[in-house]
Every structure is written in C-alpha cells, then in structure tokens.
Amino acid sequence: MTASSAFPPALVLILGGLLLPLLRGYARGIAALALPLLTMWLVWQLPDGVSLSARFLEYRLELVEADALGRLFAIIFAIMAFAGALFALNQPRVAELAAGSVSAGCAIGIALAGDLITLFVFWEVMAVASIVIVWSRGTEESYRASMRYLQIHLLGGVLLMAGIVAQVADTGTIAFTAMTPGTPGTWLILAGFLINAGAPPLSVWLPDAYPEASYSGTVFLSAFTTKAAVYVLLRGFPGVEVLIYVGLYMMLYGIIYALLENDMRRILAYSIVNQVGFMVTGIGIGTEMALNGAAAHAFTHIIYKALLLMSAGSVLYMTGKRKCSDLGGLFQSMPITTLCGIVGALSISSFPLTSGFISKSMISQGAADERLLIPWFLLAAGSAGVFLHAGIKFPWFVFFQKDSGLRPPDPPLNMRLAMVLFSILCIGLGIWPEPLYALLPYPVEYAPYSVPHVVNMLQLLLFSGLAFFIMLPLMERTLTITLDIDWFYRTVGKRVFGGAATLTSNLLRGFETAVRYWVGALIAFTFRQAGPQGVLARTGAVGSMVTWVVVLLGVYLLLYFV
C-alpha cells in the first residue's frame, strides 16, 4: 500500500474511537470531544480531488477524494459526532461512545471515498458499529433488536458486494461515479444503498432498532447510517426516476406509522424514514435545485433530528419512561428541554426562520420547476403530515397535554449544552442560510424568504395545526392514543396509502411464510445429511474410504476412455 499526502480524516474518529475505552474520566471526555474537532479541521484542509490513494489488487483505491458534496456530508457528520459525544459524556457504557465515534468515522469515510471498495469497507464497519451501539444498552430487547439489525444489514451488504463485483466485471473500474440502473450490478448496488436508507420493503429495521438503543445511542444512530445512504444515492444515482416513487412511499409510510405510534422515540424513528423520503424524492427529481435541496435537507435534518432525539433522550434519562401516554406536563420542570424540543419540532416542520424551512422548500421547488404535479402535491401533504406527527404530536404529548405528575429537573449540563448548541444551529441556519448554501454542490440561486414561500408554508402549517387541535378532544378522551389516531388512519390514510401497505405486507407475509417453510425444510435436510449423524459427516471406516477411492478412479477412467 502506497500512501501519499494526507492522513485520512475518517481514521481519526475510527482509531480514536477504538482507543477511547482505554482512557478514564476527564481524559476520555476531552478526547471524545477533541476527535471530531480534529476531524473537522482535517476535512476542511482537504483539497479538491484525490489526496490519498493506495494500490489494492490491480486497482487504485481512492481512499480520500474530496469535492463539495463529500465535504458537506463529512462536515455535518463531524459536527454530529461532536454534539453526540457531548450529549453522551455521562453515558457510563463506554462501548457506546466508542462505537458512536467509529460509526461517525465510517460515515465520513464513505463521504470521502472515491471508489466502491473503500466505500464498501466503511459501509460494513459502520453496520457493525451501529450494532454495537444498539447492543450496548445491555437489555435483552436491545440484544434481539441488534441481531435483527445485523440480519438486514448483512443482506444489504451481500447485495452491495455482489453488485460491486458485477459492476467491476462489467466496467473494469472500481470508481464510484454516477450510475444508471440497467445492469444487474447497478440494480444490486442501488438495492444495497436503499436498504440502508430505510426504503421499502425493509423500512422496518429502522424504527425497530433505533428506539432500543440507550438515551444517547439513538442520537448517534439517527445521523449516520441513513444519511450516508442519502449521500451515496446523491452521488451514485442522481435523477433516477424510480427514486421519486420510493421516496414518496417512504415519506407517507413514516407519517402514517408515526401517527399510530405511542413510544416517543419510535415516533421520531418513523419520522427519520419520512424525512429520508423527502431527500430520496429530491434525488429522484435530479435537477440541480432538487439535488441541492436533498443535500441541504440531509444537513439540516441531521441537526434537528438529533436535537429532537436529544430532548426525547433527556426525558427518557430523567424519567425512565418512553410512552407518550405516560408522559406530559414536563414543561413545568424541564424548561430547557422543552424549549429545545420545540425548536427541533419547528425545524422538522419547516417553520420559517428554522433550518428545515430553508432546505425542504428547495426540494419542493425542484418538483415545481420540473412540473411534477403529483410529487409536488404529495410533498406538500407530507410537510403537513410532518407537522402533525413530529411538529406537534411529539412536543404536545411529552411536554404539555395532561399533567402526568412527573417533575424531573432538566438533564445534566453536558446534555443541556448539546441541545442548546443544536438549537442555536437550527435557528441560525434558518435565519442565515448563506453559509450552508455556499457549501452545496451546485450554485444556489434560491431565496427561501420570498413572500409566496413563507405564506404558503405558514398556511400549510396553520391548517394542519388546526386539524390537530380540532381532533385533540377526541384524543384526550383515552390514554391509548394509538386507537384514536388509528381511527384517523383508517378513514383518511388507508385510502391513499393503507391499501398499498396492506397489499405489500400481505404479499411479504406470504413470501415470508413460504421462505420460512423452505428454509426450515432446507435446514432439516442439511442436518440429516451433514449433521453429526449425517452421512456426510461420517468418518472412520477405512473400507468406505477405499470404496470411494475406487469409485473415483473408475469414474476418471470411464470418462477418459469414453
């Protein structure tokens, strides 16, 4: 391996993260905070183009290759690693902090990878690190969730690897450039990417695993895996039409299930699927405006979703409760958490003067510019839906609503600081989007704060807010909110979405039953043949061995002389 100039920024976080468990007390805290800052500095120093390459087999690995898009993602991943570490400083399980650092490093490695093999390696290590994050909560449930996560991502990894091998055999190069699906290789790569993005039909891994991590682990998880997938889609498959439909499906899927959900962090996990849906749609539209929008939305989404999960994590940390129906009225004793939660909620709802507004509106604008009427309508409806489930439902049921009688104080200083930092970023980017726009891959000629934009958005938000509060008395009658919104879902949602969802899930269930049956039969057969008593595992009898020798010799002779 021949190294050239720079030290790969990703390795700072990966190696540093692995060394974290060796440190104790303050040294560990300082290291955990310093590593992301150092990484950010290194990323900032990277010149455009390949700055580190190595020979591997007969290919050239481009270990570090920077351009505007990669740098944008690398920077937000580093920012996230910093805030995540700050939030997790008082987490006693050091494995989680280490794995969080490693997964951030891998995400940065992906953002700076110039070839498919480097990408794949970081991709797989990130999956392992994520598993460790889930698992390190240490409960039986989190162990099982991490194993389910492992299975899905193993499948994704196999698809991706198979795709890469086929693609290399087709094109003879390992370079990671824009592709159009058409050959088996590109389809497999796309499938591997989409599994990590949380796309159908396997979206369920995300809301299944994320809420089972610890209060701080979910914050790490929310940022890296799905957004790294958004990045690779942006780079590898811009303007691939099928992504529009995949994205819209994810968007609606996330909303419907988030509205049905009672666990506050699972609501936010479904909302990740929904938000990634916006980005995937933008990638599918594929114009410069839409791609800029998807990239910017990934940037802002990482910040506000982490902020929301931090506030939910703080609530979990202070109360030990995670169900909306057990919480409520916490604003009285947790003012800072409440305030930060509201800032996050407003941002995810794209409220003007918050970061969500300046990024999501670019995707809608991209759809409008291309005269994509139905996607545009669905994006607007999706925005309203986001406001319903994440913008109002989460803060309302957790911090206001009825008084649950809980009076926990605000969380410890480091957690408060992390939340305040991200709240400031949310508002700051909302007011001054120019620094973010300057980082985007294409030149931005877009003014978010035009009168029609702002009025449109406010109307949308006001009416969906109104809808929520009109239905509120209905919800407040019982504590099991699922049932109430279930009603809403069955009447309204099912017509547009539920039918498709039921059909898909029935098909999948049938498929799963069949697969289970055949796999069971296969295992039983293998065990009969290859198990300890099986014919294939027998050893010992010299006679049978010699028989085989004779048989084989006979076969050879027969075949030679025929």
Place this chain on the structure above:
Amino acid sequence: MIAAHLPALQVVVPLISAPLCLLLRRPGAAWTVALAVSWFALAVALSLLIEVSIGGPVSYPIGDWAAPWGIEYRVDQVGALVLVIVTAIGAVVMPFAGASVAHEIASDRAYLFYTMYLLCLTGLLGIAITGDVFNLFVFLEISSLSSYVLISMGQDRRALTAAYNYLVMGTVGATFYVIGVGMMYMMTGTLNMADLATRLPAVADTRTILMALAFLTVGLSLKLALFPLHTWLPNAYTYAPSVVTAFLAATATKVAVYAFIRVYFTVFGEVDLFEIAPMVPILMVLALAGMFVGSAVAIFQNNLKRMLAYSSIAQIGYMVLGLSFASVTGLAGGIIHLFNHALMKSALFLALGCVVLRLGTVHIDGLRGLGRRMPLTMAAFVVGGLSLIGVPLTVGFISKWYLVQAALEKGWWPIAGLIVLSSLLAVIYVWRVVEIAYFRPAPEGSAAVEEAPIFMLAPTWIMAGASIYFGIDATATLEVARGAAEFLIKGAP
C-alpha cells in the same frame, strides 16, 4: 559459495537435525534445535524466493549429476512461495510449540515430537523443491510417515485410530501416485519433470498415460483431501496435538495442492489436458461439492477443531476450483488462496491451542463467555474467522475476489454465485462461536481462566496480524501468485 547451495541446504539441514533431536533427548534442547532449524529454513526460503523473483527459476543438480539422469532440485516462483509458506508456518509455530507440547505430550516423548516435526518439515520442503517426480514420492512418504506419528501423539486415544486411518489412506494415495509415475516412466523413460513435460505430448493419447493421469489425480486428491476423499482428515486434525494440527492444516494439504499443480501444469503442461480429458467438469464439481459439504458439516460440529477441519475441506475446494478454471486468474486465485488459507487456518488452530492449554477442551459449550476471559485469544480467533468468511481487509477477501473474478471472466455467473453463497455458510459457523464466546455468560462456578502465555499468544497474533496485513497490502503476494500462474500457464497452449 554457500548461496549456490541454498536449495540443498533447504532440505538437508532439517533432515540431519532430525536425528540430532533424537540423540539430544532433552525436550528443551530438542525444542531449541527445532526452533533454530525452522528459522534458518525460513531465511533460506526467503532468499530463494527473492532470487527466483529476480533471476527466474533456479536449478540445482544433486551431487552434480546432471538432469535428467540425476535428481534435479528446481525452484520457481510457485515452489519458492510454497517453501516460504511452509517454513514461515514452521518458524511461527515452533515458539508456540514449547508450552503447548509440554502441556499435551508426555515429556519423555517430547523429543520424538521434535524429531518427527523436523522430518515432516524435510518432506514438505522436499516436495516443494524437487524437480523429479519419483523424488517427490519419496518426500511425500517422509512427510506422511512422520505426520502419522505426529498425529498419534494426541492426548485422546482416538488419535491412534485417526493416525491409523490416515496411514491406510495416505499409503493408498501415495501408492496410486507412484503407480502413475511408473506408467509415465514406462512410456517416456524419464522421471525428471521438465524432461517429462517435453516427452509427454508425443504419447499423450495413449491409454497408459491417461491411466497414469487418473492414478495421479486420485492419489493426489486423496493427499489434499478433495471431497469425497477427505474422510481421513477430520479425525486426524481433531485428535492430533494442537501444534500438529496448526502445522499440518497450514502446510500438509497446501503442499499436496502444490504437487497437484506441479503435475497438472508442469509435467502435463505441454499437453492440453483440458482438451483430452474432461478435467474441468470433474474437478469443478468435486471442488464445489467440497465447498458446500465441508461448510455444511462444519455448521453442525460441536468440537471446534473438527469444525475447522471440515472448514479446511471447504477451503481446499476453493483452491481446486481455482485450478480447475485453468486460466491465469483462476490459477492465481488458487495459489493466493493456498497462501492466505495457510495464514488464517494456522491463526485459528493456534488460537484453539491456547484454548486447549487453558480450558482443556474445545467443545463449543466450554467456550461460553470466553470472549471476556481470554480476550486476546478469542479476538485472534475472530480475525481468522472473518478471514474465512472473506470479509474485506482480510486475506479471505482477496482470495474470494480473485476466484469470483476468474469465474466472471469466463462468464460463469452461477459459479460466482456459488462462491459467494458458500462463504455465507462460513458466516454461520463462525458466528456460532462468536455468539457463544461473546454473548453467553461464563458457566456458573467455572474456574478463573487467564490469558494464554505470551509465547503462545505472539505466534497466534503474528498469523492473525498477517491475515489482516496481507488482506490490506496484497501487492507482494499477488505479484508472486500472478507471476507463478503466468509462468505455469504459459507452457499450455
């Protein structure tokens, strides 16, 4: 002066130090001799590899009797690579052997172990270096006879039956080989490989030569444990002492694969074997069957040494599959896997040797919670396991990548799919161990276990480290493997 005699020294030094160990009798002294000889042999092998890489094949007539009448030692890139593999494994395993042999073999018989080890080393090196088919048979017998003794030294009494079975099968294999050699001699009047290569095409179509080829193939298939002639291997590896298993698993079958390559691509190099006989389908089917059967059986084994033995059968399938492509990429894939598998399997068996030292068992239930109790040993095991699966950044990935590329190059998509599928079977049996060692609590009331001593851990980690290092920086090994493959294929039309 000395440099010119390196090929002879490679074989002669281990050969004459074997009786020395027998005379010394003290385990410590014998160990020292074996250690020194192993390292010396490694140095010789490395300098031969460098010499061959720069200056091309080296020929050394024994006793100055010119070939083809005298015995010729001939080192080319494949041979030199195999010499390096065998001596490197020996050099790394010997420091490990000190503690492990003391633990597993009675001290009054330890000197016998070192004697036999040196003889086995002689035989294996001789096979890799000789340019004479009959001389190869002699070395094959030296290595086989000594490995029967080595296996029978296992603690378990079943080691005796295992060694006996191996003896019967090994003898059948060697006899078949020598029958094949005899038939070739009958037709050509020569035993020198290069000479045979020039004379065989003239008589290639005769029944005698086809018969010889069949005997050679079956005999060598037995020695390299190609499915379905593998049945001697699991018991032999399971019941042999840990050091022996680690050494033989990494060298003996590899050298047999080397002999196979020699016969097919050098001796029959000028004959278009793949035209006159349906070699490709038979070898390929057996290799694929071995890959799947070996892995499938490994999944259900509870004795970990046995599990790894079956995994070896699967891995040998990969090597033979590579050869059966009869293309440069395929052959290079087979050769590189020969090297890579030696690294990972020795790491795995050495890790198990550490486990045996501390726990006295390699039953999977005994390993519960061992990930915390012997973290370094188990971490080395995991590295070896990842390599078996073929995870990127390990040597396993390089081999699989090459084999898949070789299959795709020929447009054999289903074969590429089967290679990937069979590596998924490795995920299952490696994961079983990981789950038991890392996710299950240690059994209640079990005695405290400490990490293995440094003399055993260091060799284990050298092998585990090498299987990562050569997975990242495969330039050197690939160059040698590709060079060797091109050299071997060039002769064939």
